[in-house]
Amino acid sequence: MPELVPTIGLEIHAELSTATKMFCDCRNDPDEKHANENTCPICLGHPGALPTPNREAIERVIKVGLAIGAKINARAKFDRKNYFYPDLPKGYQISQYDEPIVLGGELAGVDITRIHLEEDVGRSQHVKDETLINFNRCSMPLMELVTEPCVASAEQAVAFARELQLLLRYLDASDADMEKGNMRIEANVSLHEEGTKEFGTKVEVKNINSFKAVYGAIEYELKRQAEVLEKGEKVIQETRGWDENKQETFSQRIKEDAHDYRYFPEPDIPPFETNIFGLEDLKAKLPEPPNAKRERLQKEFNLPEAQTELLVQDRNLAGFFENAVSELATMDTKETSTIDSETQGLLINYLTSDIKGLMNELGLSFEELKITPEHLAHLVSLIRSGVIGSRQAKDVLRLMAESGDDPETIIEREGLKTVSDEGEVLKIIKEVIAENESAVSDYKQGKDASIQFLLGKAMAKLKGRGNPVQLRELFIANIDR
Numbered sequence: 001m002p003e004l005v006p007t008i009g010l011e012i013h014a015e016l017s018t019a020t021k022m023f024c025d026c027r028n029d030p031d032e033k034h035a036n037e038n039t040c041p042i043c044l045g046h047p048g049a050l051p052t053p054n055r056e057a058i059e060r061v062i063k064v065g066l067a068i069g070a071k072i073n074a075r076a077k078f079d080r081k082n083y084f085y086p087d088l089p090k091g092y093q094i095s096q097y098d099e100p101i102v103l104g105g106e107l108a109g110v111d112i113t114r115i116h117l118e119e120d121v122g123r124s125q126h127v128k129d130e131t132l133i134n135f136n137r138c139s140m141p142l143m144e145l146v147t148e149p150c151v152a153s154a155e156q157a158v159a160f161a162r163e164l165q166l167l168l169r170y171l172d173a174s175d176a177d178m179e180k181g182n183m184r185i186e187a188n189v190s191l192h193e194e195g196t197k198e199f200g201t202k203v204e205v206k207n208i209n210s211f212k213a214v215y216g217a218i219e220y221e222l223k224r225q226a227e228v229l230e231k232g233e234k235v236i237q238e239t240r241g242w243d244e245n246k247q248e249t250f251s252q253r254i255k256e257d258a259h260d261y262r263y264f265p266e267p268d269i270p271p272f273e274t275n276i277f278g279l280e281d282l283k284a285k286l287p288e289p290p291n292a293k294r295e296r297l298q299k300e301f302n303l304p305e306a307q308t309e310l311l312v313q314d315r316n317l318a319g320f321f322e323n324a325v326s327e328l329a330t331m332d333t334k335e336t337s338t339i340d341s342e343t344q345g346l347l348i349n350y351l352t353s354d355i356k357g358l359m360n361e362l363g364l365s366f367e368e369l370k371i372t373p374e375h376l377a378h379l380v381s382l383i384r385s386g387v388i389g390s391r392q393a394k395d396v397l398r399l400m401a402e403s404g405d406d407p408e409t410i411i412e413r414e415g416l417k418t419v420s421d422e423g424e425v426l427k428i429i430k431e432v433i434a435e436n437e438s439a440v441s442d443y444k445q446g447k448d449a450s451i452q453f454l455l456g457k458a459m460a461k462l463k464g465r466g467n468p469v470q471l472r473e474l475f476i477a478n479i480d481r
């Protein structure tokens, strides 16, 4: 049998994080705990209530389009998609049919077909024998992105979805939190024989709500369809769900015909020209997108891939890092915008392990953190020049997080400065030599490790404020071998 080639297309829904809903002034709050708190006659579809499109939502979809190099349709319109469901009080959903806002574009090597804007539906909750309906989510602005059927594997699907999530967060378009359901993925999966032009029968896997599930559902579906085809049977066109416990897809609905939603133009909202949103202005205000940041950081700082990715995944962390580097470069008189690799390595270690650790421990975000990039740069510089040791640096960092003071002030106040006054250190070296005769004679007989023991004794006398390099040198200089 010829090789089977997978064809995967994705449809991704993301709730936009605007202040209000898509067509009314109700609060758009996905975390609202009280059922039906954010509702009004418009989003509940009372007769005669008129929708007004949310400008902010349209602008966010345009921004996503601009960021992926898509075409922004000069004219767009809303349409009614008619179907009955209890969580859809109007009996139709306002969506976009043939004139969406965004056409084309590309992200992470995947071609995009279109992005349109629609309203979300309510939520049915099944409690014992009853079904309750919560309309808080009803009419929240929902962006739907459709890719071309050009995704080749489950890995590529996940990589694309992750990059889209990151982009939506960079653009402040959506929280894109899959666990909370404000980003939802559907995958259209089919297999065809290599060399044939026609795609195989496609199966739609709906409502996948984690990256792990995206991977699992696609992998499972590819395997299942291959087994069907290898038995000489036909794949049935259907909608399937993903069973998280069994790690398999299951049939939900056989599709005899395409749904007839009887789309027609929304009579209460006229078609609109997208240039009224100031496309050039929106484009100029776009933040640096993740892929551009990834490339630039790699080039500018020559960081290992894992560290670059750590920074790209967290805009605030990247900003903190770049500000600290620029402060260190200013402190350095060499008038370059870069710093030496050892200093940079030290900075990134403090940032990604110590500061991140403190933030986790204290439950702080970057906005709440009292340590500034400038202060961290000063601390790194003090460590590099031997003013404080790395053990003291950890204490200083904690005090910086608690007080917001700069490290110089803290070191002075707490007396944490490394004792580097040669006279004072020498006095201690001599004391230690006098008090530890056997270790000294071991060293004299060639046991180098004894220096470490003596160094520890001296460090204890200095209450940890010694400079290990200086201490080692002084011991070697003061013991005759």
Ligand SMILES: [Zn+2]
Pocket (backbone or CB within 6 Å): 021, 024, 025, 026, 038, 039, 040, 041, 042, 043, 044
């Ligand atoms: Zn409302």
